[in-house]
Amino acid sequence: MTLLIEAQEVESLLSIESCLEALEASFRELADGRAVNRPRTDTFTATSDPDVFYRYKSMEGLVPGCGVMALRINSERIRWPLVDGRRRQDKFQRVYPNRYVGIVLLFSIESGELLAIMKEAYLQKMRVGGTSGLGIKYLAREDAASLGLLGSGWQAGVQLTAACAVRKIDTVKVYSPNADSRKKFADDMGRQLDLPIVPVDRPQDAAEDVDILLAATSAMQPVLEGKWIKPGMHVGSINTRREIDADTLANSDYIVVNTRDTGYAVYIAGSGEGVVPLKEKELDVRACPEIGEVISGKAKGRSSAREKTLFLCNIGLGTQFAAVAARVYQAALDKDVGRRLPPEWFLETVKK
């Protein structure tokens, strides 16, 4: 049986606790060499509209502890329009406005069968938020209680939820350039988490007197400045090429990354192909431990109460999708959620 799991179903089936647990185990397996990741590749081509590119993106990962292999696919038209003087990334489909193909295919490593096709956006949000949460769990001070958040958009909420799942957070400040959206975020998330959340006017205000500072923005320019980082603080970023400045790296004592495998291949039709290493500003990513190594004890966690730690969720892994998608699949089975597709649709007879 192959389950088709819709976006809202995925959302109803994955809690932050389950997400954190699944990711933690998968990172341990990755660090131990049991899980394997086929790094992300992007394929681009021009379209008939000179402002629009087609982008196909995929990553794959196998996590034996979850019993699955996962493939995540994005197929989308993409453009980078100027909105209010800022460059924005805009994904859309021509035929179905404001939609893109975004799915995770989940395979059983015991039977080979296609277990599920599920929508990927919530998994994407949760695997990033959950991984950021693991950074806090292993790198922030045990007594960290105050948190500053830069960003109030699509990724920001789950960052906060994940932080609250791993630390007793009692004070939150949030900054985003739009006053209405930071106010709305503070109200909504404050109610949801039963926490006082204070919207602030400037990013440096969010960074002041906090134990944890998180950037979770879609900014194309730095919003987090390294000079704000104080002793004992833990800093996290999900968009390390853009939202943090070079001082953030220079002013951190201990930097941990999601993965060192940052040389992902980009194939561009019509202009050759090449491997594009992730530009980490002044950072030599090869010298940084991975979060999986910290989790598994191969690398150290926080060394002292005054250490300034930095965790960079620098690039997505197929194993993250395998871990969270396996949880969604199991929950769908348990709760009888999802549309059952005939497995024969995807099965071939054995070749001679």
Add this chain to the structure above:
Amino acid sequence: MTLLIEAQEVESLLSIESCLEALEASFRELADGRAVNRPRTDTFTATSDPDVFYRYKSMEGLVPGCGVMALRINSERIRWPLVDGRRRQDKFQRVYPNRYVGIVLLFSIESGELLAIMKEAYLQKMRVGGTSGLGIKYLAREDAASLGLLGSGWQAGVQLTAACAVRKIDTVKVYSPNADSRKKFADDMGRQLDLPIVPVDRPQDAAEDVDILLAATSAMQPVLEGKWIKPGMHVGSINTRREIDADTLANSDYIVVNTRDTGYAVYIAGSGEGVVPLKEKELDVRACPEIGEVISGKAKGRSSAREKTLFLCNIGLGTQFAAVAARVYQAALDKDVGRRLPPEWFLETVKK
């Protein structure tokens, strides 16, 4: 609309002529840098059965001239049992006996949408046979009329069909180790192609006095010996790591390959990962022109009537699947074949 196209439908929708035409155009685009290929990657892990591995295999290709991006996936349990003293590759699924997940996903580069999910085995056979046919078209003598075939299995028939589509073949000999199967192949294919096909007892008999010699076997040891190659002959092989001997390379004047990009990555859970370059015996594949370069005129074809040419279909390309799957999709639309799936099943809303 997303079309689900079953195995028998794929077979009914793709002729060898259409296949050859599509592959030829895609190889030209690849040689010109317009099409791009994300090379094959394999991911392995052990299963609870010590004799059985799980293997996940994928390759991707974008062919602008066809308007598509394609992904080919194999997900299967695999073992290599000894049968009659010979090692055989056996693919199967535990839950659905004698089945494996084998699909091609086809995406539109103009709209981004998932156009089709189709069964892959016939596409696999046709892309290999068709590519072998292009080798003959561009490298065999124009007046080549006699053909020797080593192998009578799953791949052999389409090799012959493709050869007949590009040259006026009037004499065919076929060898395979099993007398019954070579007899049956000769009868069946002879009737189908309206050609006299003679089954022969020894591989060297199939190679004697022929203009074209093709190996299309699943043999794990060489069956084609280079000493049989005579001036003016064209030789083709689809399994270049196994079915030809080192003399085949040494005794060829001009060697052309499907692709020089033979360093594909194999990720093995539990034992690290690594790129496994295709072992081409004594061959430096980097020195060989690709068939696409011959097709596009960037590399030469046959130089003389006495030249001994060798074409190695050495590893599969995502672009081959894109080319043939695009033809199947278009024919399915034209003939109203296939099951219409709701495109919403695969569409996500735009991320904020």
